[in-house]
Amino acid sequence: MYKEYIELYQTYTKKYGQKTAIFLMVGSFYELYDIQDVETGETQANVRDIVDLLGIQLSNKKGDVGQGKDGLFAGFPDYVMHKWAGRLTSTGWTVVIVDQIKDARGKVKERKVARILSPSTHIEQTNSLETPYVTALYFEPGQSAPLFGAATLDLTTGTTKTYAGTANGRADIWTADDLVQMLSVYPPKELLIYWNGELNPDESFFRRVFGLPSIPIHIYPINTLGAFQYNLVRVEFFQNIYSIKSLLPPKTYLGLRSEQEECALLYLLQFVEEHDKTMLKSFHRNESWTPNTRLICGNHALTQLQMTSYKPEESVLSLFDKCITVMGKRAIKERLLSPYSEPTEIRARLREVQEYMTWPQEKQKQLERQLRFMFDLPRLHRRLLCGLIQANEIAALFQTYHAIHVIQTQVTQETSLTAPYSNEQWIAYIHVMNTHFNDEKAQQASQDLTAFSNNTYPDIAQKEAEIQEVLLAFQLLKKEIAIKGNVAEDAVRLEEREKEPFGLKGSTITLQQLKKNSAQLPEGIIISVLKSGGWIDCTKLQQLNTKLVKLRESLAHLVSNHLLTACHDISQAGQHLWTFMEHWICHVDGTQCIGKVSFERGFSCPVIEDLDSNGSAVQITNVRHPLVEASATRTQYVKHNVTLQSGGWLVYGMNASGKSTLMKATGICVLLAQAGCFVPAKEMILKPFQAVYTRILNQDNLFAGLSSFAVEMSELRDILRNANPYTLVLGDELCAGTESTSAQALIASGIQWLTKRKAKFIFATHLHDLPKLIDLKGVEVWHLHVEYDPLTKKLIYDRSLRQGSGSTLYGLEVARAMDLPFEFIEQALENRHKILGSVKESDAVSSSWNREIIRRECESCKKPIGLEVHHIQHRASATNGLLEDGSHMNDKRNLVTICQACHDAVHANTLVIGDQIQTSNGPERVIEHIPSVIPSAEKLKSKWTEEELETMKQTLKTYSSMSLRSIRAHLHSKHEIEVSEAILGKMRRGC
Structure with missing residues (x-):
């Protein structure tokens, strides 16, 4: 095992560098091995570094690896693999996952690399607010400075963007402002550089030119294109990945304008293929990045002007934090970092913001409300396109589509922000969606209930009905045992067990009572009493479990067969609509964000x-x-x-x-x-x-x-x-x-x-x-x-x-x-x-400046941080700056220094701050704390009718597995009931 591990380590560190980890599957664990020289302490791999980063235990196995050497060993269960791999990939490591291959008898016959995880390809650990771009740059010699092609990929959405150009300068010292701008707009988690030439710059050169101080950079010197030098290989490679169905050559179809651009995309896709072949399918059509209609931001202008920053909270982008959807929060970055150069386009954008700011407040709130009901549309569409979508994600799609329908028909209709597609296109697509999936079933979906439409998939509906009959039989058996055993019906519980679907469980007292009445119980009852409760077994229970397992396997098989067909039909119906839909929602969200920020910060329209x-x-x-x-x-x-x-x-x-x-x-x-x-x-x-x-x-x-x-x-x-x-x-x-x-x-x-x-x-x-x-x-x-x-x-x-x-x-x-x-x-x-050769002279005239209010500490809680100045008598009560008593609203007697928490308490009416009064100990501030009152059930009821409360309770019971956010959206759209998630949570706990 040690030899196999060391060989894998040596192979992949040559390719990906020293920050490479090998996770080797052994049984149900992933393990790490190393060999240490007893005298020198030197090791043959890097397990010590990995263990230090992960904080897991390192064991020493003496005698396993020969004389004068110790075997080092660490490991963890396979179900936490992504957790530990994520710790490494988030700090720039590459993790090679080696799984075991078993024969028909379940014996391990070999181990193979199943997947390679890196900062850009480990999408399971991707934050919803970030985009894990991986970018490939291909360089070859030009007349002076090199020619280049660039390609960037987002695996969470399956989108690629490409660009090509020529650097400025000499072969040894050059810059590429357009390329730097592309890397700023689409910041990579990982950069691949393929250098086809004699002068091969080192990593530090690229970090300075591109302004990338910390991300992993892989440099691959190349002398030949290998198999990619043959046009047929390129054509087939692109056709398989992009599912091209066109008479146009793939290079033309994908908008690849030069050989350098094509090479960059080829090498990028090859990199992904080496990491995980399963991710290399169903990509969206490639987009060409065209900076000629955009403002050129040269010499790292976006960073130097603090539009972006290596500390996001110190950037201008951080001020625009009012986007509501996760896709909008990602898209606002691209919008602000890609300024236009054409007056017409700029004026159109500004008019949209101006129009939004003139909308009535209720219309703005309606837009915000619907945006809050949306999920991550581009990533859900990607899951649908790949045939990997789950029932809860289908429910999320339906909820998002409903919110989109409300926005396009009730909010943005007949405005400059109207949807860029017709209502007929929208209705046709939703019809296809409803043909294959059912919204109501998706919301209630479980292991025994799918999201498939009963009308279109009667075989699935039949299997679900059979499962429901078995589940009812479990309930009847439980009821029968409780009645015959003379115990309360809810004293016998139906619970999932480790090796079978369900078991009957009861407390110690309940089981003792059942034993007393065992003569009345069905034949074959076996009662096992443990320290805290126990289990009830019987022949009928075993039969029901066996039947349920078979039915579930059959249902899973049907779902697997039908899912790809359903996803393909929906994707075909939506392929021309999805991009418009996604971009439009991001645009609307970005516009309302800019409008809000502009209003709150006093920005003006240029x-x-x-x-x-x-x-x-x-x-x-x-x-x-x-x-x-x-x-x-x-x-x-x-x-x-x-x-x-x-x-x-x-x-x-x-x-x-x-x-x-x-x-x-x-x-x-x-x-x-x-x-x-x-x-x-x-x-x-x-x-x-x-x-x-x-x-x-x-x-x-x-x-x-x-x-x-x-x-x-x-x-x-x-x-x-x-x-x-x-x-x-x-x-x-x-x-x-x-x-x-x-x-x-x-x-x-x-x-x-x-x-x-x-x-x-x-x-x-x-x-x-x-x-x-x-x-x-x-x-x-x-x-x-x-x-x-x-x-x-x-x-x-x-x-x-x-x-x-x-x-x-x-x-x-x-x-x-x-x-x-x-x-x-x-x-x-x-x-x-x-x-x-001068004499002393005065450089400034004499003057003085006295600030009377100084923020040293909160005058309420004495905290020295997060301080603000609060008007005791609010500014809104002043007329032309004067309060009722004739004093100015900014008089030092009307100002008090308090922290953010106390300021919030003032506005929540749990803290009252009065004037300073003179005491024998000097001036003291009058401060009164008022206990917060939690509304009673009677007060809560006054906000909703008895009928509305009953509807809310029934909805919580019906959709017990649905998120509170989705239930809130359901109540709003189906019953026009407005209620917060916090109240729903209290009601669910009380149900």
């Missing part, structure tokens, strides 16, 4: 103008950075006006003055506006850009050891080469990787180049001699004002935007404000005077 020969332009009034604005601070956010019509800006200011924030806020507004979203500003007028390039300081630190001045120059080269009147460039501390003289020369040349190309730009810099080196025609110079008070030794961050470059000396003032040692600062001042 005005989109048509492009002209002068190029793109942007004018923003009171622009705000949404993430900075959302941060927990009482400091007033300083808003700015930005106008880029025919040139660019140079922005100066000391560290932490807000240069980068202003620059990023401008970029974020452009990206959001072109994604069809409202923006964090009072007003915005935009002539859409076709490309946005960024170069922001310290981003290379994300990939320690990979930053270099040569890399920065290669990125600057791409910016200069692609700059035109429709380009926006945002740069922070450009050329910081070299000395100041060269930096000033390079940046000055860059500004002149961009100005001649009529590109729009904002550069944040500390280089004050730049204006002397360039012609300032078309370039505006601004600074963010900060004052230093030498008396209080404070920096006052005014942050107002003022013309000119501002003070040229401020580094030491920042250091002084950070409370560095006095002697150190004095020496630094003296050194600065020597360098400048």
Whole structure:
């Protein structure tokens, strides 16, 4: 066993790297083996690493593997395989599952690799809110930089997307902004790189170019395409996977525009085939990714502008958290990360959001209510397409379809968000669905009741009826024993047993009573009394169990035979409707999300103008950075006006003055506006850009050891080469990787180049001699004002935007404000005077600022975290800012610092906060806690009629296995009863 394990380990670590685990099936366990040298402690495999990660026990078996060596062993039951494999794949490991093959007598004849699990192919462990993309990149030499093809796959939905292009630069140093953008829109869990050429870059190169610091990257150097060099092999491979039924060549049918794109898709599918052949079927038609209609986001612009982040909670995307469906939550990412460049498309998106925001509140709530009743439609359709769907998933499909029907007929009808298919198409599809499956049966489905329609599948209906007769016979037998044994009917219970469907069980007292009356019981009764209760056996019970087992096997066989036919017919009927349906629901959910977020955060609708020969332009009034604005601070956010019509800006200011924030806020507004979203500003007028390039300081630190001045120059080269009147460039501390003289020369040349190309730009810099080196025609110079008070030794961050470059000396003032040692600062001042040949001067006028309310701790519970400021007399009660007593609503006497929990308690009327009163111990806040009252049954009844309560109880009993969420949807659609899942849960426990 040890030898077999080590051989498997050596084979697969060569292919997938050291983070590869082997799970070897032995009996009903998966086991791990290793051999350790007693003297050196070295091992031949990596079982110790795996055990440490999983936290399972490692055993030492001496003498099993020869002299001077110890055998190491670990294992776990087969039913928890996905749990432990998921622990590994979630951290980038590959897990090879080796199962045992048995002969007809049940003896193990061999062991084979059944499946290989990796971060992108272990779909059983995929979170519903994430998409486990696996992406393959194929490279081959070009005239200078390489040609590439890209293919990405989502196995949970069976969708693939492909793209091809040419990198920019030289063979050894190159970039590919369009490819980086694709990887941002469809972030892979695993990246495969197939390099067909002599110069083979290492893993660190790809991590820097693509901005992927942690995901697994597999690099496969190739010299030949192998069997894929033959066209016939490619054709058959694609036809089998995509079920192509067309006279078109597969390459044309799939929209593959180049050989590189085709190779990328071939290698991607081959990778999946090696991992699990069963997943490689019934794929949707391939989609070509076309960035030419989208805004190009170069030099990692999406990451550098914080649209995305390696910490999701620190991204602009995290603000758009109002999507309701799981597919909508996934789709909003693609929507916001793929901005448009065409004014017409942008205006259409904005009009939809505007229209939604004008809907009556009841109509908005109706949409939200129906969206909440939906399940993950794309993944359910994938299960249906593959013939793997279960009864509970069929019930989920019916519920989702019902919600869709309500939305398209009662909510979005005759609006800009109307469904993109006809009502006739919808009715025809639902008819096919109802022909094969029954909604009511699906909701009640169990081991003995399927979701199949009785009319279409009479053989299944007959078998279900026979099973029901047997189940009734169990109940009659139980009743007979209870009556003849003179015990209460419910004292004898019918319960499932380990090796047979049912057994009769009773308490010790019940069984003793039955023994006393054994003469009256049916013949053959055997009573087994245990410490806590026991079992009742008899011949009739055994006969019923045998019959039920056979009937269940027969029913399972019928279901297996009919399921593929039913799934095929429904898939054929829905193949042209599913994609439209899924995209439409995601679009509607995304639109309501954007509308909600825009309203709550005070975003405004940008005005989109048509492009002209002068190029793109942007004018923003009171622009705000949404993430900075959302941060927990009482400091007033300083808003700015930005106008880029025919040139660019140079922005100066000391560290932490807000240069980068202003620059990023401008970029974020452009990206959001072109994604069809409202923006964090009072007003915005935009002539859409076709490309946005960024170069922001310290981003290379994300990939320690990979930053270099040569890399920065290669990125600057791409910016200069692609700059035109429709380009926006945002740069922070450009050329910081070299000395100041060269930096000033390079940046000055860059500004002149961009100005001649009529590109729009904002550069944040500390280089004050730049204006002397360039012609300032078309370039505006601004600074963010900060004052230093030498008396209080404070920096006052005014942050107002003022013309000119501002003070040229401020580094030491920042250091002084950070409370560095006095002697150190004095020496630094003296050194600065020597360098400048100057005398000491004051850099800021004297001023002061006093904040009266300080958030130190909650004035109710004394907690120091999650603090907010609450108005004791609510702002809504004020008129023009004044309360009834004439005081201002923001007077310090009307403000109290409390934590989030206490704030919630105030709004729940369980906490009352009053004024401060004077006591002998000083001022004290009057606080009163009011006990929460749980509504009595009588109060609950007052909300619903007796008839409605009875309906709710009967529904809970009828659908005892249905989720509370589904029961709530059923009550709403069938009986127009509104009730929360919490109340239903209480009622179910009381039933």
